[in-house]
């Protein structure tokens with residue numbers, strides 16, 4: 001999607017939102033989440049974003065070669081892109097770098113229940129998550145907001161830094177001291193991006209930040225609860241998509257926590273609906 005147009009839109013919409021928010025509700029962060037991890041500074045954001053962009057391009061190329069990349073003109077792709085366009089203007093307050101991100105949204109034909117957003121704003125949905133869970137626009141926005149939040153809050157960067165601190169710490173140290181090729185290192189990190197498991201606290205963080213972004217964009221926060229209820233029923237129904245479900249366990253605790261946070265963003269949602 002044209003990123004220049006998006007970023008202009010993004011500035012305009014955000015200013016508008018900030019102006020309105022100053023009157024009715026506090027400007028930012030209705031949900032309570034901790035500050036971003038310090039460890040993430042061990043991995044340079046720019047290198048990681050570059051590497052993610054390469055991985056993403058490769059993934060789309062492979063999907064295209066297999067005939068599994070849904071073309072841009074498809075109604076489902078356009079639906080996903082329209083939802084992304086509404087969410088993107090509300091991302092920079094969570095990460096200044098997002099203003100420069102070249103956001104992309106792709107749809108991959110696969111029965112798997114899966115979706116992700118790589119560092120730098122590279123989003124992919126699998127047809128399985130849309131079809132099997134019969135997601136409404138509000139529910140898609142909750143999944144997308146959640147995945148965007150992982151990227152905005154740099155959970156991959158943090159996780160890679162943690163992995164590095166234990167596994168390849170020595171080589172990381174060498175890289176940081178200028179003793180090696182950082183580009184190669186970032187490329188190796190990129191290879192791990194699709195197999196990362198986020199911690200339970202990163203999952204909560206992504207749930208809440210995603211919920212707030214979606215509410216600000218005018219998506220019904222109650223849909224977050226319905227989404228995870230649907231995920232809960234999908235768990236274990238068959239073998240498909242268990243990868244996403246195993247890294248995103250839907251239990252009563254997750255749903256209770258979302259339920260408790262819906263009232264905090266309800267005002268933002270109602271305000272967005274009035275615009």
Ligand SMILES: [Zn+2]
Nearest residue numbers: 150203206248
């Ligand atoms: Zn997640």
